[in-house]
Amino acid sequence: MAGMVEVAAKGAYHHGNLPDSLRAAAAELIAEKGTSGFSLREVARRAGVSHAAPAHHFGDTEGLLTSLATEGYRILADAMEEAARSGDDSIGRLLGTGRAYAHTALEKPGHFALMISNDQICDTNEAFVAEATRAYEALQAIIIGIRDELNPSLDVDAACTFCWASIQGLVQLSGLLDKVADDTGTTKASLDENIESFAHFLIEGMGGGA
Amino acid sequence: MAGMVEVAAKGAYHHGNLPDSLRAAAAELIAEKGTSGFSLREVARRAGVSHAAPAHHFGDTEGLLTSLATEGYRILADAMEEAARSGDDSIGRLLGTGRAYAHTALEKPGHFALMISNDQICDTNEAFVAEATRAYEALQAIIIGIRDELNPSLDVDAACTFCWASIQGLVQLSGLLDKVADDTGTTKASLDENIESFAHFLIEGMGGGA
DNA sequence: CGCTCCAACTTGACACCGTCTAGAAACTTC
DNA sequence: GAAGTTTCTAGACGGTGTCAAGTTGGAGCG
Numbered sequence: 001m002a003g004m005v006e007v008a009a010k011g012a013y014h015h016g017n018l019p020d021s022l023r024a025a026a027a028e029l030i031a032e033k034g035t036s037g038f039s040l041r042e043v044a045r046r047a048g049v050s051h052a053a054p055a056h057h058f059g060d061t062e063g064l065l066t067s068l069a070t071e072g073y074r075i076l077a078d079a080m081e082e083a084a085r086s087g088d089d090s091i092g093r094l095l096g097t098g099r100a101y102a103h104t105a106l107e108k109p110g111h112f113a114l115m116i117s118n119d120q121i122c123d124t125n126e127a128f129v130a131e132a133t134r135a136y137e138a139l140q141a142i143i144i145g146i147r148d149e150l151n152p153s154l155d156v157d158a159a160c161t162f163c164w165a166s167i168q169g170l171v172q173l174s175g176l177l178d179k180v181a182d183d184t185g186t187t188k189a190s191l192d193e194n195i196e197s198f199a200h201f202l203i204e205g206m207g208g209g210a
Numbered sequence: 211m212a213g214m215v216e217v218a219a220k221g222a223y224h225h226g227n228l229p230d231s232l233r234a235a236a237a238e239l240i241a242e243k244g245t246s247g248f249s250l251r252e253v254a255r256r257a258g259v260s261h262a263a264p265a266h267h268f269g270d271t272e273g274l275l276t277s278l279a280t281e282g283y284r285i286l287a288d289a290m291e292e293a294a295r296s297g298d299d300s301i302g303r304l305l306g307t308g309r310a311y312a313h314t315a316l317e318k319p320g321h322f323a324l325m326i327s328n329d330q331i332c333d334t335n336e337a338f339v340a341e342a343t344r345a346y347e348a349l350q351a352i353i354i355g356i357r358d359e360l361n362p363s364l365d366v367d368a369a370c371t372f373c374w375a376s377i378q379g380l381v382q383l384s385g386l387l388d389k390v391a392d393d394t395g396t397t398k399a400s401l402d403e404n405i406e407s408f409a410h411f412l413i414e415g416m417g418g419g420a
Numbered sequence: 421c422g423c424t425c426c427a428a429c430t431t432g433a434c435a436c437c438g439t440c441t442a443g444a445a446a447c448t449t450c
Numbered sequence: 451g452a453a454g455t456t457t458c459t460a461g462a463c464g465g466t467g468t469c470a471a472g473t474t475g476g477a478g479c480g
Contacts, residue, residue: 018458040438050458051437051459052439052440052460052461053457053458053459056456056457060438061438061439120246161380162376162407162411165375165376166372167379169378169379170371170379173371197365198375200415201411201412201416203415206411228428228429249467251467259430261430262468263429271467271468
């Protein structure tokens, strides 16, 4: 264990699993220095390969970053789907899913900085769209549940947009992305408080009244 | 008029008003190519000066972009304050201010991409903080009005965060930043529709009921 | 007017970046 | 073990941000 040098994973061929190593290094770098501090050569350096190695797997910078954002949406969609499964009622599922979103953002700041940026990635990439859609539909299912259980006249599309925009705006306002927070403890706590407040506003706003 | 060559403004010294020209060129460039497509040398080129000229006024890239973001918050704060003055009641003022936010974002995509990014700018800069605070306080005043008029138990801070996050998330989700929309007409229309929906959710959520 | 001074800008250099090309290295397959 | 293919390396190119030094042109003053 202690002898393991760097890239790890006995994996497949020359270098272990280079695509995964590159994604991990990229996420780490962006979490440290923000999306503008990203550098393909620095990522290659951290993964212990030459500066041109990434190109072979991802084509160019946009390719690597799109791949990283896609991974982020896959993680997010998984977390949201799991949260949606474990709630007691619609309201509980919405609250849990909001927490899942925020906590994923907190744990994967490098991924989220990209996912949210709408810049430097190819947002028409098939896999990317598929994972992003899956995350969106996890929320949509919950909103439909709220409509059916609490308010038949609820505009599902508008409510989805509203919920998504709110939580995304909160995450961004909280400054969770770029530069990892020094004191993640209190950040996480205040974030949860805001989630609770938001849930209250959202539920009231959707006419549920509970 | 037709004879005006480029930098215009008989202005002050050598080159007219270079800082303003550089900010304008930077906003244009970011609106065209996104924050990642920004280049100090390209900005200097568009302003018709040498590649090192910007450094003399702004120090480095971060200095120029922080200055541009500050200008953006000044424009936003002005627009919000004016909208807040012209509403009939608290609800009308909130709705108008939301529209002002979104329309400013639509008109100044280069500025907003920066303001929202939390990257590439120095968010502890004094002037920057002052203008951003002014914009935030314009919203805060309205929320306080809503509390006084409609719901004495409203948590003002939480409501402010919620409103700000919602509108900011909406603007970002709408993809208004980076690449100017081809068809701004329909974009603007659907944006207004969303603003209306959001206002409904927000007002209900804050327990106003109207 | 001539002179100095100084802010505004230019020029050139440096290291770093993304990408392209050609070639080496290692694993697969027969 | 030889051929072929994928994986990665090495080097070159133009472009970028920033730093150092030099040039320009207007302002203030004798």
